[in-house]
Amino acid sequence: MIEMRRGRRHDIMHSLTADHRRLGELTLEIVNISNQGFMCANEVDIQRGERIEIRLPVIGRIEAHLVWVHGDRSGFQFERIIRPDDFRALLAALNGRSGTRK
Numbered sequence: 001m002i003e004m005r006r007g008r009r010h011d012i013m014h015s016l017t018a019d020h021r022r023l024g025e026l027t028l029e030i031v032n033i034s035n036q037g038f039m040c041a042n043e044v045d046i047q048r049g050e051r052i053e054i055r056l057p058v059i060g061r062i063e064a065h066l067v068w069v070h071g072d073r074s075g076f077q078f079e080r081i082i083r084p085d086d087f088r089a090l091l092a093a094l095n096g097r098s099g100t101r102k
Helices: 084-094
Strands: 010-020 024-033 037-040 051-056 060-070 073-078
Touching: 010 084, 024 084, 037 060
Parallel strands: none
Antiparallel strands: 010 024, 010 051, 024 037, 037 073, 051 060, 060 073
């Protein structure tokens, strides 16, 4: 399989609650993130293409859709690419460093 993603992924451990239109609140355990999407390490009970809304530090609310599932891992793509300066601030916030802007 050819790797089509261009965004560099950063390993993190971040738990958050996502909103799903049909299921309501879902808990996600994000294990890596890029400016284009993220991977979760827990099972999600939704189908490919379905959308969720999450709230990230610095970024605020952002929608993502499920792209792939493999066992208890799943990959989501953001509906918009996060700007580089906002993404750097997000990583700093997720890693507990100062410099958050929102």
